[in-house]
Amino acid sequence: MSASKSATENDVWALVAGTGLVFGVRNDVCLAAAAVGDALARFGCGLVTGGWPGVDYITAEAFASTESRKGVQLEHRLVQVVRSDSPIEFDGGRVVRTKPGPLEWLEPQSYCDAVVLIGGIGGSYGTFLSALHRGLPRFPLGGTGGDAGKAFQNMCELWDVMPNPGITKEQFEALGEKLPRGAKPGISQTYWCLC
Numbered sequence: 001m002s003a004s005k006s007a008t009e010n011d012v013w014a015l016v017a018g019t020g021l022v023f024g025v026r027n028d029v030c031l032a033a034a035a036v037g038d039a040l041a042r043f044g045c046g047l048v049t050g051g052w053p054g055v056d057y058i059t060a061e062a063f064a065s066t067e068s069r070k071g072v073q074l075e076h077r078l079v080q081v082v083r084s085d086s087p088i089e090f091d092g093g094r095v096v097r098t099k100p101g102p103l104e105w106l107e108p109q110s111y112c113d114a115v116v117l118i119g120g121i122g123g124s125y126g127t128f129l130s131a132l133h134r135g136l137p138r139f140p141l142g143g144t145g146g147d148a149g150k151a152f153q154n155m156c157e158l159w160d161v162m163p164n165p166g167i168t169k170e171q172f173e174a175l176g177e178k179l180p181r182g183a184k185p186g187i188s189q190t191y192w193c194l195c
Contacts, residue, residue, distance in 0.1 A: 013046035013079075014139075015108050017127040018055030018118035019146060025054045028178065029119035029144050036116055036141075037062030041070070041077070048111045050104060051082030053089045055118045060090040081108040106130055114139060114166070120147025137166045142176035152176050 016036055019025050037059035040047050047063045049056035064074050078093025083100045098107045105126050109115065115131040117124050117140040124147035131138045142152025152175060155162070159169050 011044070011046050012114065013048055013112045014040055014114045014116050015048040015112035015127070015131075016040075016055065016059045016116045016118065017050060017105075017108075017124045018059075018120045018144070018148065020050075020052035020054045020056065020123065021121070022053040025058075026119065026145075029055060029146075030058055032118050032141050032144050033058035034062040036118065037064075038066050041066035041072075046077050046079070047093075048079045048081065048108050049090075050108050051080040051086065051089055051095070055120075056080075057089045059118075060092065064090075064092050079108075079111045081111065109134060109136065112136065117141065117148035117151055119144045122147065124148065125150060132162075135165070137164055139164075139167070139175060143178035 016033070018033065019029050033055045037047065040059075041063045047060065049060055060078060060080070063078060067074055067077050074092045075094050079096060080088070080090065080093050081096045081098050081104070082088055083104045084097045085100055088095055096107070096111075098104050105123055109127070109130055114137040115127060117128055117138070119141075128138060128140060128147065128151040138151065138155065140148040140151035140155065142149050142156075155164060156173065156176070159172070163169070164172055
């Protein structure tokens with residue numbers, strides 16, 4: 001990793017990107033974001049977000065809640081790379097300001113070891129393509145649809161020529177499952193082979 005993170009060399013940091021809306025984020029996307037934030041904290045991973053509302057906020061909030069219960073200081077476990085002209089949606093962790101435009105999607109990847117996509121309505125697919133270009137492991141939760149669904153489908157179709165580092169095809173295919181109606185935040189070990 002080229003960027004400085006207040007963590008040990010053995011820590012795994014995951015960038016979570018997805019639907020960045022203040023209102024109208026689907027329930028399954030909200031549940032997945034909360035489950036991912038909680039799981040990353042429980043498995044000792046660091047979290048990187050772009051500081052957007054929606055998925056970034058929900059993931060950071062769940063992550064912070066779990067880290068707080070563990071007595072861990074959030075500034076050492078959460079990095080938010082936020083556009084210089086945007087407000088800080090989630091008040092916590094370390095905030096890094098970046099220029100609007102391509103850097104707001106590219107710079108967060110300099111702080112992570114893997115990328116998780118949840119839903120998404122355009123920008124998250126660019127995050128996926130950049131992670132692919134950089135050779136970062138990519139974990140699109142295909143069952144949440146949107147950019148994550150598109151990335152998941154692309155990866156399944158191209159698996160034989162472009163497998164994802166750190167996960168078997170069988171494990172990867174589990175990322176395409178939809179959350180059952182009424183599911184509570186919680187996530188299986190399958191998702192967290194990266195930690």
